[in-house]
Amino acid sequence: MSEVSASQADRSELTAAQRNAVAELLRVSPVADELGRRFARAGHELHLVGGSVRDALLGRLGQDLDFCTDAHPDETLRIIKGWAESIWETGREFGTIGAQRDGLQLEITTFRAEAYDQVTRHPVVEYGTSLVDDLKRRDFTINAMAVSLPDHRFTDPFGGLADLAARVIRTPGTPWESFGDDPLRMLRAARFAAQLCFTVHPDVREAMTRMAADLDRISAERIRDEFTKLLCGEDPITGLRLLVDTGLADRFIPELTGLKLEIDEHAQHKDVYEHTLTVVRNAMSMEEGGCDFILRMAALMHDVGKPATKAVGPDGRVSFHHHEVVGARLTKARMKALRYPKDVIAQTVKLVALHLRFYGYGRGEWTDSAVRRYVTDAGDLLPRLHKLTRSDVTTRNRRKAAALAADYDALEERIARLAAAEDLARVRPDLDGNAIMELLGVPPGPVVGKAWQHLKDLRLERGPLDREEAEAELLRWAREQGVLD
Template structure:
C-alpha cells in the first residue's frame, strides 16, 4: 500500500478582525473550557472542530451561539495534540465514563453531565485507496489535521480555553458563499474516502450549499469509487440527506453526478423519454415534486418513512410502461412492482426490516385512493383501506395528497376535494366502529366454544373469515355473527349440514 500524495492546498486564513468577530460570535459551553484547561495543564492543545464550529457560524438551532446556553443536545468533537493514552489519563477523574471503540483511529469518547464528547488526536494519515480505512499516522499540528477533512467549512477550529479561531483553508469565506469546497484537490480527498461525495450531496440537502464546480467534476468522474463503501454507510448518508431541509437538492446532485447509479439506479431510471404526444409526465421530475410536497405536509419534523415512500413510490413505472394502439401510455400495476423493487433496494442498502415493511406498504397502497371520486367506494372499501394502512394511515394520507402534481387546476381541485371527502368518511366510520381495532365479532375463545373444537388452524381460518365479514358489513349483532360462523363451519365440513 502506498501513501497518498500530499495535498496541493491554498491557504486562505482569516484576517485578525475576522478572528475577533468569530470569537465574539461563538459561546463555548463551560464544560468545554473546563476540559481545555485540563489539557493545557498537561501541556497539550485542544480545539473544538467540525460541525459544532460550522453550525455556530451558521447560527443553526442548538449551536454554540453568542448569548446561548450550554449544549445539552449536541455532541462535541475535539482535536488534540495529545495521543490517546494521554487523553485517557487527562479524562480520568473528570469524565463520568469513557469508551475506546475508536482508539484505533485515535479517538476517545467520554460523557460528562449529559454531554457526549469525542476527542481525536491530530491526524495526518494516508489511505490505502482500496477501502476507506486510513493508515493512521498522528500529526504534529492542527494544520495536519484540518487539511485532511472533507470540506473547508468543516476544517475550522476553535481553541479551548483560549478561544482562538483557526481557519487555514478558507472555510469562513466558503461558509459565507454557501459553497462546498475541499481543502485540497477534490480528487485526492475523494480517492481517500469516496463517502465524502455522498456527504457533499447530504450537505447540499441539509445546509442549502452549492457544490464548487471542481468538486462536482470530481464527483462525476469518480462516482464508481463509491463501490468501495459499505451499504450501511451509504444508507446512513442517504437517510441524513432525505431528512435534510431540502432533500431534492441532494437528490438532484446524486443523479446529475452519476452517484445514484451506483446505489439507487431506480431513481435515474425514472428519467424516461416522454412520448411525442406527452401522454405521460416526466416521472423523475414528478417524483422530486412529490418529495417536496411530502416535506411541506409534515407537521412534526422530518419523517424518513414518508420521504422514502415519496421517493420510491413510482419506481415500478419503467418496468410497467406500455403504449396502447391509440398512443396512450399506461403503467398498470406499477404500485405492485414498485413495492417489490422497494423491498429489494432497501434490503440491499441494509435498512431495518420494519422500515422496509412500512415504506414498501406505502408504495403498494399509494394508488388505492384513485377511483374514489367516481362513487365506487362502499363503506366496506373504506374499512379495508383503513385496515390495510393500519398505523400508516396518516402517512398514506400525506403520500396520496403529495402525489397530486397535476398543473390542471380543475383536476387538482377535484382530487383534493375527493380526498377531503374520503378523510371525512374515514373519520365518521372510525367514530362509529373504531376501525383502528377492527376484530371479528367473535374471538377465538368464542369460536372454539361454539364449534366445540380445540385450538388449531380451523380456529384461525374461522377468525379470518369473520374478520373479512366484519370489514364487509360492519359490526354484526351476536346472533347474526354466530349464525354466520355456523354457516361457514358447515360449508367447511366442521359441522354436519342442516337437514
C-alpha cells in the same frame, strides 16, 4: 451588485457568522474551556474542530462537540479521568475517546495524518503532530476550521469561513485526492448540499462525476446512513439532483435515475423524475415535527415501478398498470440492499403498494366495505397514506387538482364517520379465538385462524354483527368447510 457592495456583503456574512460563533461558544465554554485548561496543564493542545466549529458559525451548535489534540488516547484518558461523568473507548483504534460532561457529548481525537488504502474506505491510522495537517485531511473546508481552547484562537488555513459565507462546498486539497482517499466524501458533499442548502464547487462536482464508480468501495451501511441524512435534509431535492446528475445515484439507487426516461401518463410533467421530486417536496410540506423519513422515502420510491410497466395503447396514451405492485417489490429489494431495518422497509413498501388505492374513489364506486378495507390495510400508516396520496397530486390543471382534493376530503370525512361508529382503527371479528373454539368444539390450530379471518372479512364487508348473527355466520361457514357435519 458592484464589486464594492459584493465585498461589503461578504464581510457582513463573515461578521454574522463570527457573532454566531461567539454566542454559541459562550454557551459551551464552561465545559470546553475547562477541558482546554486541563489539557494545557498536562502540556497538550486542545482544539474544537470540524462540524462543531461549522455549526457554531451557523448558529446551530448542538450538544455534541468534536475536539482534536496532540495527546494520544492513553494521555487523553488520564487527563479526563475523574473529570468526565462517563467515558467510552469505542473509537480508540481511530484515536478517539468519548466523554460526557454537563449534558454535552465530547469526542476527543488525536491529531491524524492518516492515509487510505485506496481499496476500502478504512484508514490506516497514523497520529500526527500538527493542527494544520489534521485539518488538511478533513473532507471539506467548512469542516476544516478550529478554535483553540481555552484561548479561543481561530485557525482557518483553507478558507472555510469564506466558503461558509459563500455557501459553497469545497475540499481543502484537490477533490481527486480527497475522494480517492475516501469515496464516501462524494456522497457527503451531496448530503451537505441538502442539509445546509449549499452549492457544490464545480471542481468538486466534476470529481464526483468522474469518480462515481469509486463509491462501490463503500459499505451499504455507510451509504445508507449518508443517504438517510440527505433525504432528511432541509433541501433534499438539491441533493437528489446532484446524485442523479453526477451518476452517484446509479451506484446505489439506480431506480431514481431510471425515472428520467419515463413520460408521465397524464403528460402534465416533464417526466416521472420531475413529478417524483415534486411529490417529495409536497410530502415534506405535510410533515409535523421534523423529518418523516418513511414518508419521504415512500414519496421518492412511489413510482419506481413505472419503467417496467410502461405500455402505449392504440390511442397513443401511455399507461403504467400495476406499477404500484412492481414498485413495492423494487422498493423492498433496494432498501434491503441498503440494510435498512425490517420495520422501516415494511412500512415504506406498504405505502408504495397502497398509494394508488384512492384513485377511482371519486366515481362513487366505493362501498362502506371498501372504505373499511382501505383503513384496515393501511393500519397505523393511514395518516402517512393520507399525506402521500395528497402529495401525489401534482397536476397543473387546477380544476382537476381541486376535484381530487375534494374527493380525498370526502374520503377522510367518510372514514371519520365510520370510525366514530365502528372503531375502524381496531377492526376485529365479532367473535374472538376462544369463542370460535368453544362454538366449533375445536382445539387451537389452523381451523381457528381460518374461521377468525372469515369473520374479519365479514366484519369489513358488513360492519359490526351482533353475537347471534356472528355465531350463525360462523356455523354456516364451518358446515361449508366441512368442519361441522
